[in-house]
Amino acid sequence: QLQLQESGPGLVKPSETLSLTCTVSGGSISSTDYYWGWIRQSPGKGPEWIGSFSYSGNTPYNPSLKSRVTISVDTSKNQFSLTLSSMTAADTAVYYCVRQGDFWSGNYPDSWGQGSLVTVSS
Amino acid sequence: DIVMTQSPDSLTVSLGERATINCKSSQSVLHSSDNKNYLAWYQQKPGQPPKLLIYWASTRQSGFPDRFRASGSGTDFTLTITSLQAEDVAVYYCQQYFSSPLTFGGGTRVEIK
Numbered sequence: 001q002l003q004l005q006e007s008g009p010g011l012v013k014p015s016e017t018l019s020l021t022c023t024v025s026g027g028s029i030s031s032t033d034y035y036w037g038w039i040r041q042s043p044g045k046g047p048e049w050i051g052s053f054s055y056s057g058n059t060p061y062n063p064s065l066k067s068r069v070t071i072s073v074d075t076s077k078n079q080f081s082l083t084l085s086s087m088t089a090a091d092t093a094v095y096y097c098v099r100q101g102d103f104w105s106g107n108y109p110d111s112w113g114q115g116s117l118v119t120v121s122s
Numbered sequence: 123d124i125v126m127t128q129s130p131d132s133l134t135v136s137l138g139e140r141a142t143i144n145c146k147s148s149q150s151v152l153h154s155s156d157n158k159n160y161l162a163w164y165q166q167k168p169g170q171p172p173k174l175l176i177y178w179a180s181t182r183q184s185g186f187p188d189r190f191r192a193s194g195s196g197t198d199f200t201l202t203i204t205s206l207q208a209e210d211v212a213v214y215y216c217q218q219y220f221s222s223p224l225t226f227g228g229g230t231r232v233e234i235k
Contacts, residue, residue: 063123
């Protein structure tokens, strides 16, 4: 059974860079059938898609965050990571890692990690 | 970006009664090449991640009972819980995957009267 688990700091200072890692078990991030991505959810709000990658080489990002976001991959550990720079209070949210299908099979997130709460505060 | 608008923001329904949630997209999410609506619904309970409930606008994910029904096409979609149960208390979100960036609605909170 596929499982995704986020890890990283719960507290980040303003202007600093957030780094989160997602460890995947029960499936391979090297599969070209899927995209692996990040979604965040601020308190009381709907989810916001950050971006994703496919092992086939496609890495779409949300244009609203693109200048600050990098998603990287470590296939040896079956992990992928999110880096978000220049953090502000508006970036305080629960960050989820997810699996998505490719476009034609349905790009909706069908598996989610439990989430990692990140608070931006000095 | 495609904007997803849900209504109402919250809904209070008696046990066994029907709950209806609406979702409207700012542009059509019906793809002409396969005649599919690129729309999903999620259920989120407190302290949990969203859980995929419906995809392709009307296909129910395994594990969810058939009291969850979804319909619609183009820009207007509906999620109906035909007989509300206590375990259905949650926030429900619609989401389009027709174009990037993926976008979600603001959510509808369903509570028991």
